[in-house]
Structure formats: C-alpha cells, structure tokens
Amino acid sequence: MLRLLFLGDIIGEPGRRAVVETVPRMKKELGIDFVVVNGENAAAGRGITARISIDLLRAGVAVITTGDHIWDQKEVVSYIQTEPRLLRPINYPPGTPGKGSIVLETAKGKVAVINVQGRTFMQPSLENPFRITEEEVRFLRSETHVIFVDIHAETTSEKIALGRFLDGKVSVVAGTHTHVQTADEQIFPGGTAFICDVGMCGPTESVLGREIQPIIQRFTTCMPVNFPVAKGQVCLHGILVDIDPNTGRASAIRRIAEPASIEVHPLYGIGKEFRDEAPVAT
Numbered sequence: 001m002l003r004l005l006f007l008g009d010i011i012g013e014p015g016r017r018a019v020v021e022t023v024p025r026m027k028k029e030l031g032i033d034f035v036v037v038n039g040e041n042a043a044a045g046r047g048i049t050a051r052i053s054i055d056l057l058r059a060g061v062a063v064i065t066t067g068d069h070i071w072d073q074k075e076v077v078s079y080i081q082t083e084p085r086l087l088r089p090i091n092y093p094p095g096t097p098g099k100g101s102i103v104l105e106t107a108k109g110k111v112a113v114i115n116v117q118g119r120t121f122m123q124p125s126l127e128n129p130f131r132i133t134e135e136e137v138r139f140l141r142s143e144t145h146v147i148f149v150d151i152h153a154e155t156t157s158e159k160i161a162l163g164r165f166l167d168g169k170v171s172v173v174a175g176t177h178t179h180v181q182t183a184d185e186q187i188f189p190g191g192t193a194f195i196c197d198v199g200m201c202g203p204t205e206s207v208l209g210r211e212i213q214p215i216i217q218r219f220t221t222c223m224p225v226n227f228p229v230a231k232g233q234v235c236l237h238g239i240l241v242d243i244d245p246n247t248g249r250a251s252a253i254r255r256i257a258e259p260a261s262i263e264v265h266p267l268y269g270i271g272k273e274f275r276d277e278a279p280v281a282t
C-alpha cells in the first residue's frame with residue numbers, strides 16, 4: 001500500500017510556514033510515502049517563487065502543483081524550466097515553459113502526477129482538460145498505474161465529470177482552487193479516489209485566506225481594494241489516500257482538516273524576502 005498526502009492551495013507565509021512545519025511530522029506519524037501540495041498562492045497569496053519551492057521540497061514535498069496563479073511571480077517563468085517537480089497546468093498551449101506532469105521513483109514504485117486546469121469560469125481559458133488529460137494518462141500508464149490528478153477548477157460539475165471520465169484509469173482525482181473543502185470524498189466504482197476540493201492551507205479567520213474586511217469592502221463598494229493575506233490560526237486542508245502500487249486502485253480516502261502549529265523548525269528555514277506584511281495590490 002502506498003499512502004499519498006495532498007494538501008490544497010498554500011496561502012502566503014502563514015500557509016507555507018504551517019506546511020513546512022507539519023509535513024515532516026505528518027509523514028512520520030501517518031506513514032505517508034508521497035506528498036503533493038498546491039503552491040499557487042504560496043507567495044503572498046499570488047504565485048510561487050524559487051525560494052518557496054525549495055523550502056517546500058526540502059520539507060519533504062515531492063511535487064508542487066499550481067493553477068491560474070502560476071505566473072504571478074515573474075521569476076517562476078525561468079525557474080519552472082529548471083525544476084520539474086514544480087508543475088503548471090498541462091493544458092497550456094504547446095511551447096509554454098514548464099511541464100504539467102511528472103513521474104517520480106519511490107520505494108514503492110513509480111508515481112505520476114498531473115496538474116490540469118478547468119475551463120468553466122476560469123481565466124485564461126486553456127485547452128480541453130478532458131482531452132489533454134486522457135492523452136497524458138494513456139501515455140503515463142505505460143510507466144505506472146499510480147497516477148494522481150490535481151484538477152484546478154471552479155465548478156463542481158467540471159471536477160466530478162473529469163473524475164468520472166478518468167475513473168479506473170487513474171488513482172486519484174482531487175480538486176483545488178475554491179479554497180473550501182468539500183465533503184464528497186469517495187472512491188468511484190473503477191477504483192479512483194475523488195473529492196471536488198481539498199480546501200486550502202491558510203488562515204481560518206479569513207475569506208479564502210485573505211483578510212475579511214477588505215473583501216467585504218470590495219463586495220459592498222465595488223471599488224478596488226488591497227487583499228492582504230490574513231493572520232492567525234492556520235488550518236491544513238487536504239486528503240490522505242491509500243493506493244495499491246501494483247494496480248493503481250485507491251482503497252481509502254480520508255479528509256484532513258488539521259489546525260497547524262506555525263513554529264518553524266530551524267532546519268526548514270523560511271525565506272524572509274516574501275513575508276506578507278505588505279498589502280498586495282490586486
């Protein structure tokens with residue numbers, strides 16, 4: 001049995017501090033073999049940097065997925081070409097920097113990860129996620145049947161449809177992007193574990209990880225406002241999935257919603273240059 005942990009969108013400094021602090025302990029305590037996180041909001045809520053990626057990988061994360069915020073930090077355009085464990089959605093047009101999938105060797109066999117973005121209510125509108133993922137899965141299955149898919153999308157219908165479409169062909173289809181965990185985790189008849197959205201790793205007293213008042217002000221006045229990342233207690237949201245490494249079938253899926261300590265271990269230092277005190281223009 002291979003145990004996979006997936007944590008949803010990491011929000012700014014509070015989110016990444018909590019992940020870096022908690023992942024090594026969780027791996028040990030829960031016997032986790034492979035960790036995937038979505039890092040699209042890790043740099044002050046917008047995108048990800050080289051330094052932050054390195055911190056996450058050093059803490060025991062195997063693969064970092066992203067989504068519509070992937071290009072928010074300009075340095076990522078060159079960095080992603082040097083770090084194959086940092087993925088961007090696979091359905092960008094041919095020639096886009098970086099890759100949308102990876103296969104990694106583990107002690108329990110090869111694990112493949114695909115990152116794909118939905119199209120309904122999403123910008124930019126990318127290539128058809130169903131067709132591109134189907135093609136990639138067909139290719140990857142010659143190497144491994146253990147395939148994890150992060151579907152970064154807004155609507156439950158698009159995510160469920162993709163999960164059903166891939167049932168029996170991949171081990172997990174897990175949603176990200178809404179930052180709100182859904183309670184629909186299940187294993188489909190073909191053996192694919194599914195959840196519409198795993199939720200975020202960010203401050204609880206917030207609106208999707210941002211300070212509450214500016215978001216309310218935006219909705220009430222319709223005027224442009226800065227949306228700083230919120231502070232305070234962080235909750236880690238994600239899933240734990242048990243997978244048969246030979247068949248790729250999932251045997252269990254469990255939701256994680258764990259309040260996190262944000263004391264940082266000195267071995268996993270956090271880059272100070274991306275602290276989130278400064279408000280971020282949106």
Ligand SMILES: [Fe+2]
Nearest residue numbers: 009040041177
């Ligand atoms: Fe996000």
Ligand SMILES: [Fe+2]
Nearest residue numbers: 067068069177
């Ligand atoms: Fe997103």
